[in-house]
Amino acid sequence: MKRRINMFLIAAIAFIAFGGAVARADGMLIPGPWPPPRPIIEIEPMFHIKYHRVNVAINDQTVKTSVDQVFKSESRNEMEATYLFPLPEEAAINEFSMDVDGHDVKGRLLDKDEARRIYEGIVRHRKDPALLEYVGRGMFRASVYPIPAHGEKRISISYNELARARGEQTYRYVYPLSTEKFSTQNIDSVSVHVVIKTTNPLKNIYSPSHAISIRWHGNKEAEVSYEISNARPDRDFELYYSVSRDDVGITLLTDYSAADGGFFLLLASPNVDTGKNADPKDVIFVLDRTGSMSGDKISQARDALKFCLRSLNAKDRFNVIPFNEAPDPMFKSLESASSENINRAVDNVGSIDALGGTNIDEALRAALKFKSGSDRPTYILFLTDGLPTVGVTDYETILKTARDGSNKNTRLFVFGVGYDVNAHLLDKLSSQNHGTSEYVKPNEDIEVKVSDMFRMISSPALTEVAIDFGKMGAFDIVPTQYPDLFKGTQLIVAGRFRHTGRTTVKMTGTASGRDREFTLEQKIGDDDRSSFIPSLWASRRIGVLLDEIRLHGQNKELVDEVVRLSKRYGIITEYTSFLVEEPETRVLSAPAAEAALSARVSDNVVAASKNESGSWAVNQSVNNSKMKFSAAPMTQVQTYFDREGKTVEINNVQNISGLAFFNDKGQWTDSRYNEDITIIKIKPYSDAQFALIKAIPELAPLFAQGDRVLIVIGKTAILTDPKGDEKLSDDQIEQFKKDKAKLL
Numbered sequence: 001m002k003r004r005i006n007m008f009l010i011a012a013i014a015f016i017a018f019g020g021a022v023a024r025a026d027g028m029l030i031p032g033p034w035p036p037p038r039p040i041i042e043i044e045p046m047f048h049i050k051y052h053r054v055n056v057a058i059n060d061q062t063v064k065t066s067v068d069q070v071f072k073s074e075s076r077n078e079m080e081a082t083y084l085f086p087l088p089e090e091a092a093i094n095e096f097s098m099d100v101d102g103h104d105v106k107g108r109l110l111d112k113d114e115a116r117r118i119y120e121g122i123v124r125h126r127k128d129p130a131l132l133e134y135v136g137r138g139m140f141r142a143s144v145y146p147i148p149a150h151g152e153k154r155i156s157i158s159y160n161e162l163a164r165a166r167g168e169q170t171y172r173y174v175y176p177l178s179t180e181k182f183s184t185q186n187i188d189s190v191s192v193h194v195v196i197k198t199t200n201p202l203k204n205i206y207s208p209s210h211a212i213s214i215r216w217h218g219n220k221e222a223e224v225s226y227e228i229s230n231a232r233p234d235r236d237f238e239l240y241y242s243v244s245r246d247d248v249g250i251t252l253l254t255d256y257s258a259a260d261g262g263f264f265l266l267l268a269s270p271n272v273d274t275g276k277n278a279d280p281k282d283v284i285f286v287l288d289r290t291g292s293m294s295g296d297k298i299s300q301a302r303d304a305l306k307f308c309l310r311s312l313n314a315k316d317r318f319n320v321i322p323f324n325e326a327p328d329p330m331f332k333s334l335e336s337a338s339s340e341n342i343n344r345a346v347d348n349v350g351s352i353d354a355l356g357g358t359n360i361d362e363a364l365r366a367a368l369k370f371k372s373g374s375d376r377p378t379y380i381l382f383l384t385d386g387l388p389t390v391g392v393t394d395y396e397t398i399l400k401t402a403r404d405g406s407n408k409n410t411r412l413f414v415f416g417v418g419y420d421v422n423a424h425l426l427d428k429l430s431s432q433n434h435g436t437s438e439y440v441k442p443n444e445d446i447e448v449k450v451s452d453m454f455r456m457i458s459s460p461a462l463t464e465v466a467i468d469f470g471k472m473g474a475f476d477i478v479p480t481q482y483p484d485l486f487k488g489t490q491l492i493v494a495g496r497f498r499h500t501g502r503t504t505v506k507m508t509g510t511a512s513g514r515d516r517e518f519t520l521e522q523k524i525g526d527d528d529r530s531s532f533i534p535s536l537w538a539s540r541r542i543g544v545l546l547d548e549i550r551l552h553g554q555n556k557e558l559v560d561e562v563v564r565l566s567k568r569y570g571i572i573t574e575y576t577s578f579l580v581e582e583p584e585t586r587v588l589s590a591p592a593a594e595a596a597l598s599a600r601v602s603d604n605v606v607a608a609s610k611n612e613s614g615s616w617a618v619n620q621s622v623n624n625s626k627m628k629f630s631a632a633p634m635t636q637v638q639t640y641f642d643r644e645g646k647t648v649e650i651n652n653v654q655n656i657s658g659l660a661f662f663n664d665k666g667q668w669t670d671s672r673y674n675e676d677i678t679i680i681k682i683k684p685y686s687d688a689q690f691a692l693i694k695a696i697p698e699l700a701p702l703f704a705q706g707d708r709v710l711i712v713i714g715k716t717a718i719l720t721d722p723k724g725d726e727k728l729s730d731d732q733i734e735q736f737k738k739d740k741a742k743l744l
Contacts (some may be wrong), residue, residue: 029071029081029144029153037339042621047071047081047215049187050152054175057195058163058241059238061171066158073147080145083107083155084118087138088176089162098142100158107142115139133704136692136697160587160617166523166530168406170242170251171675175235186230192237194224202265203249204490208532208632209238216272238532240267247271248462248485250520251507254497255533255658258741262497262524263533264280264474268507269490278459278487279512280315281377282334283308284367287352288384288417289579293356297385297417297446304450305349310379311335311451311458320345320371323602324356324388327366336372360384361392361401364429368405375513377463377484378410380453382429383446385417395425402429408464411435411484413457415450416618418442423617424551424609431551434481435712462509462516469505472524473498478540479628485509494537500526536630538569543627546573550609550620559602563594567671570653570660574623574640575604578654583664587599589674608643616643648713658702659711667708668718678733679710679717681724689720695737714739 029047044218050070057064073079087093087109099107110118115138123131140157147153163171175192192210196202201219205212207226213221224239242251250268285305293301305320312318317334318341321327329346335341364382371378381453392398402412412433414426417440430437462485477495485491505520542565545558566576567586579586585597611617619641626640638650652663660671682688684707693700702711703720710719713736 007083021611021658026325029147030081044557046253047073048185050577051189052187052191053189054174054177054192055239056173056192058173058194060198061163061165063158063163063173064158064617065175066156068154068156070152070154071147072152073150075147075149075151077738079147079149083140083142083144085140085157086134086176087114087140088161088172089137090164090174091107091159093138093159094162095158095160096140097158098140100144101154103140105144106270107140110139112138112142113137120690127685127707129709132259132689132693133701135693135700141554143447152496166240167242167246167252167254168205168520170240170253171237173241173510175237177235177237186232187402189227189229190231190233191227192225194239195221196224196241197221198241200243201249201271203244203246203269204240204242204251205269206240206251206267206490206631207238208240208530208536209235211632212239219272221676226232242267246518247511247516248507248518250505250518252520252522252524253533254524254528255530256500256524256528257527257658258492259743260534262472262500263537264469264472264497264531265536266467266493266505267490267496268485268493268518270485270487272488278313278315279377279461279463280313280317281379281460282370282372283312283316283318284334284370284378284380285309285318285320286363286367286382287320287322287361288324288325288350288358288386289354289356290324290358290386291355292386292420293417298352299355299449300446300525301383301417302349302352304447306346307447308454309342309345309349311454312342313458314338317376318345319373320349321363321366321367322352323359323363325584326358327363329366329370334372345637350584357390358384358386358388359390360388361391361398364398364402367514368410369400370408371405371410375510376409376458379457380410380412380433380449381415382412383415383417383450384421384426386420387422388425394430395422398425399428399432405435411457413453414438415440415446415453417446419615420613421618422613423611427586427621431481434483436483437621439721441618454672456489457484457486461485461487462507465491465507465509467493467505467507469495469497470503471499471501472503472505476537476541478537478544480544492629494533494540496525496537500524527720532632534658535569535571535655536632537662537687538565539571539627539630541565542571542573543624543630546575546605547628548623549605551626554602554606556598556602557632559596559605560594563597563601568660570655570662570671571627572638572640572650573627574620574642574648575601575608577650580650580662583662583669586662586671587669587674589676611643615645619643619645654705654731656705657698659702661702661705661709666706667710667719668705669710670712673710673717674710677715677717679719680728682719682728683718683721683722683724683726684708686724686726688725691728691733692718692736695733696743697739698740698743712744714742 050072055066098107116135118133163173166172198220202222205214209225213225248268248270256262281542303698316337319334320330367380410433411431412435414430414437416426426437438449439443467483474495474497502523507518509516542562549558623640623714639647642648654661663666703709710717
């Protein structure tokens, strides 16, 4: 059935209907010329996107972005359309070009005021909140004709800008890619490819938004890639990169607000020449060869061990200790990683069979006898699939064996295979000996897990790492114990700080037997914003707190902090999922209600922690590790493993500009809201809403979540509601502007 409708409305409908074409920096095709020559047009399905490719060339701070999109028309008729391209936030565009099917097309850059009128008009008529976040942006506009019936139109654009400096010798690039809220169908292919070339050596490359792959081409060039198929991207692509002449480059990113104080993220990366000048190390492989390891397990373990042996560096020393009821070292002493010794070890590994019981205590004692007495780091890779059944079986005694037998250079990396392991014991063994624990679940490949870990630790660059944050007053730092820094890897440290101003961050450690020191001098401003940092810090902090409670017993202060952080930042764990399911438990502020929340979480954690082995114990450890070592803030869909190992999805919590919102029966509610806060209702898409966005631009992405959004500003909350006010008084607007600091 056909209808006739105002051209402005059809433009707005098309704004949504053509799928992934509508994103912040994605081009938008709107049917017809702009402005419309007549008020009436037939409605038909419009456009969708086949693919969306972004290529970015960065030379020091100069950036050229090239976008290639193919739009497919769903119309039965030949069409004319207007192409709109929202300009990236904070980008200083000095050149903009457009190509349609191989032909140059002229367009015009619109300033923010002119673009605002277009955006506001579309929002008012279409009544789609997602478009609100564009208000206040500039725009590029061009006419596209003809678009054949059911045909395709390839549109390419390119623009130049300067990457924004953040901190000392650190730069930020953003390509807005959040199309999910607009798309009616998935895009076949989405890719972002970035080539970075710098005059000074590149050090830290970090994306807080996407899982990127990095290929290094020497110290001054790298390729960064992100690609996904049959999907609707829902987050802006964000990339930080830094340069430094030091052997270890330090990057410090900060976020400060008057309401919450300061948060920081420290990144540290050594030179990328992983195959050159690697510090020598001692490696001891300890392999459980008991009867339960028979079949695929022992076969995969042998393959993993062969890979690790062949990956040793020439200056390394090593030994291999298979064990069951007793350890059976392959060599009487640590042997050099010569070709001859590695070949001997590989041959011997191929004959390892699986039988007998599990003597973990003796295996650890045997490994620790080979630890180095020099400054060389000693890495013990300990793999087991069972509980201690032979010899000493008391867990505290086994922990004492490892603690007494190690020294400051000993690192213990533990692999638990399957669910018949004591996760508490393995986690404590690794944490008290400066290592980590990994779990290989049933149907997962041992070889992949072990080889990935060994690849990471193969080239130590700095051991015994310590960090002094200078005058910034750092606290609540995670991790609490810094791991060694390896070439080809990146150390990520998050925390809070009390003081702004200039500070000197000092990182010290040992490299090649010598004490080394690396410094970064930086001014920290009270207007620095990297809104992803608080939720990233909170996730890591919750992981650390839950591990402390799980492994060392209940502590009311720690439980209270888990509840507070989970509510404030919207980070949901298996112990706090009721915060999503029962909104009334979240918004009550009375002390008795807060105490009830903590008691409920405490009961959940205590009950779960009684499972020291089995699937639930392993999955608790995996969940906590995921949070403790998270490299990016939470996504729109959070996940964790339940007691059976099944993935649980939480998709009604999101973090926007550092604030958490819970979806309560269709209303997005600010996590800071409680029953003591006064609510003022305004009508969505009204003069009141646009006046607030103009006065406080930070509100735009918050309002863009939906028709019903509750946002806390100081002691008042704004709620968009169809029965709300059309306008706010000048005095109300001014008061909200004064309370802006309490918003973010």
